[in-house]
Amino acid sequence: MPANQSPQRIAIIDMGSNTARLVVINTVYGYSFRLEDEIREVVRLRQGISPAGLSEDAIARALFTLRLFKRFCSASRVDKIIATATSAVREAKNGAAFVDEVENTIGLSLRILSGKEEAFYGTLGALNEVPMVNGHVLDIGGGSAQLSLVENRQFKNGDAVPLGSLALTEKFIKHDPPTAKEISAIRAEIDARLDTLPSATAKSTELVALGGTVRNLAKMDAAAKNYPLNTLHGYTISRKTLDEQIELLRALPLNKRRKIRGLKADRADIIVAGALVAQSVMERLGADSFTVSVNGLREGLFLEGFWDHLAYPVIADIRRFSVLNMARVYHYQKNHVNHVRYLAGRAFEQLAPLHGYGDAERELLDAAAMLHDLGTIISYNDHHRHSQTLITNSGLPGFTPREIALIALLVRYHRKGQPSPLEFESLLREDDLDRLLRLSAILRLAEYLERGRNATVDDITIRWNDSTLYLTLIADEYPAVELWGTERGAVSLIETAFGRSVVLESTAAPTDIVVEKL
């Protein structure tokens, strides 16, 4: 952790049209962050909205909840509160009066986000999770939906349209299941509204989607496919899958929709309308699939401050940062880890003619080297398995599911056992088992070359002929612990992975102790 900073607890309050949420994030700005607490309350702020504005009942419910959130923040000693309101308050005639009342009676400054700001912050959340460079971000909420155009990892333009899943459902769906006519009416409404959006004109090859509707569609799909990761980071849904989901959902009555695995029961009533928005946007942009962003508005609001010192509050290399953030959150041992990363990189480069891998594998290996020991936070015994568990539960923003699975497998096999795809086979390619075998062997080599955790081995030189691989360790003093550890723990896997017997030697001469081949 940076020496001159201490962690802060930042609360983000998001008074949505349907749900109010409070998240507390523990952070050192610019260094790391993690979710620390979360509460939600279904306020239904837009229920009963009229030309006169928000209803008295809805306002009472909102005041109750915001007062509660404020008190929670005081009780649990939050350092800073960022509180916003979106479409319901923005569109209501009495929205400004409501904000004044919140300020005067609760002492909470509620910022009303404009449609453009709502689009911007959702995009900020998404760009800090997904490595998209150019494309679109679609945020489907309860009251409105936002579509934004992204150029060169920046928000170019975007705005909100009244296409929230709750708003559309209330306006158009009177039957259960909805009739063909109602579906058509929703589609026509979506088309008409999208016509007003400049961001909806450009074609897009890359689409990122977020919000409750999208997360639920992804969870439904994941449940149906027995998806082996417990995270939606990097999850993609194809147009074909979405079309099939819509066919299924629109045909079922509500009581049957409620029972679909992965779909929250309290969202089953409004999921069809939300899914239709995603479908129409894909159609219009010509997108074959979309990637889910777990981040959204709240994370965007937080990340604006987290990256305040950058020229633009989006991290350039999200993959690099998400690995680093995870390592920092779990208190990695930086010196040991950096030396393992260095040695793994040196071995990878020199062995390139034998494995033929490039930058993609180099990055996975480096991520695994960074994260290999995290599981010791759970226990030393089986810590390689615990490291795997941490990764498959937290995910790694910016990586694809296949890459997350490979990194999880590499940390699993950084010690002990014969690499195998385990439960992740469905995410891997046919040649990934070879990839796993060779990269595990390199990571295990690096780990055992740093067994004493004090950088005794400065470097490694690797050469080979058809039958033998010569590993020469460069060290100031004879690296007995590392030679011994590598012989016992790594050599057999290296021999399997590269089809050669291994000769291990050190430039520093042995003095009182000589490690011999097993």
Next chain:
Amino acid sequence: MPANQSPQRIAIIDMGSNTARLVVINTVYGYSFRLEDEIREVVRLRQGISPAGLSEDAIARALFTLRLFKRFCSASRVDKIIATATSAVREAKNGAAFVDEVENTIGLSLRILSGKEEAFYGTLGALNEVPMVNGHVLDIGGGSAQLSLVENRQFKNGDAVPLGSLALTEKFIKHDPPTAKEISAIRAEIDARLDTLPSATAKSTELVALGGTVRNLAKMDAAAKNYPLNTLHGYTISRKTLDEQIELLRALPLNKRRKIRGLKADRADIIVAGALVAQSVMERLGADSFTVSVNGLREGLFLEGFWDHLAYPVIADIRRFSVLNMARVYHYQKNHVNHVRYLAGRAFEQLAPLHGYGDAERELLDAAAMLHDLGTIISYNDHHRHSQTLITNSGLPGFTPREIALIALLVRYHRKGQPSPLEFESLLREDDLDRLLRLSAILRLAEYLERGRNATVDDITIRWNDSTLYLTLIADEYPAVELWGTERGAVSLIETAFGRSVVLESTAAPTDIVVEKL
């Protein structure tokens, strides 16, 4: 952590007759400890032992390994090394010369343990893991076995006899599988040796066993039964099970024994002899079963220092301490946790006429209250599940498997979900589902009464009639967050668990915010 102490890294080196081990324990004396690193090397120090003593080759292998261990300790900055040698060195004519050579050439002081000391330290390890008051501790090693008598949680007497699994195998078994005659010869030898031990005369109702043979027998049994915990703490083996294991093992040739699930392949050759020692000791003491201690000699050597400031280095209440140690290792939030424990205890006591539970359940509830939030070290999302995982992987020394399962289930259900026995059904009694339901309801109540994590709710008063349970919170100021949290998160489970509708109220009057029933 105590303000005036910082963590130390203690290395224990144990030069056994077959295996040399080094463990590194991170500790604050008297406060907490956890395993941080471990290496082992099969040295086979007693191989080739003769009247002249340890063989030259064996000495060379031992010097190599000890030098390596010493270097590992220096490299990884260990604060203190405790190094011991046992039966092979103790019995060899050149044992003292070997220790001198280790001291002079490696700078490592190797303490030769007498048979009595070896028995003492194994017993110290066991007594700090198992809540036995009076009984016997049997430690089956490679070269020797130790049998100790325990009175009032202290080592009374005990000594080593040359009944190690390796020593017996080498001396008596020439056939594969062993012949009936060989088995009889081993049994006769065991009987003759046990006759010489004063500790083997007293009958015992309680037997604790430890060492590699015992751990492997337990793992075999656990694998055969699909045991749902990933820890051997509290595991028991009945005489009947042991008899069946021996029948199975002695009938199979080595290549088939090697394939038995749970049995280490490199122990398959010597397991029969070790198991026979356990069987004869059970027979002689009249013990129906034994409890496994994962702790042994190394832990005993460490714990002598850890509890140096106690009158006798054995913790009086091992269950209490093991919960506390786990909470400390995972950095629990002491203030929040202690208030949850207090409120859970208050609710438990007042509800006693309804649930009828006593001290045993009170202890489980308190342990779960202590450990409920540990999983946040992994992530806030699903932290109740992560807390469960930590407990089922680490175990809780001093508790039975059933109790460990119940504590794991209680932390799992301290928030979210309808309590169910999950994968632990085989460890539970028929009425444990009721127990789980009621204790979960109480824990969840306490957790939500402390939702703001700042002790806003000082206390709770509970009264009831046949249809309604009245929960009155005592607080300085109106506990809005807690009332709201309890209504949303706990009331429904309490209603199910105690068959009454719940009325929740606060002694402090509402001011600007009123929480109503859902």
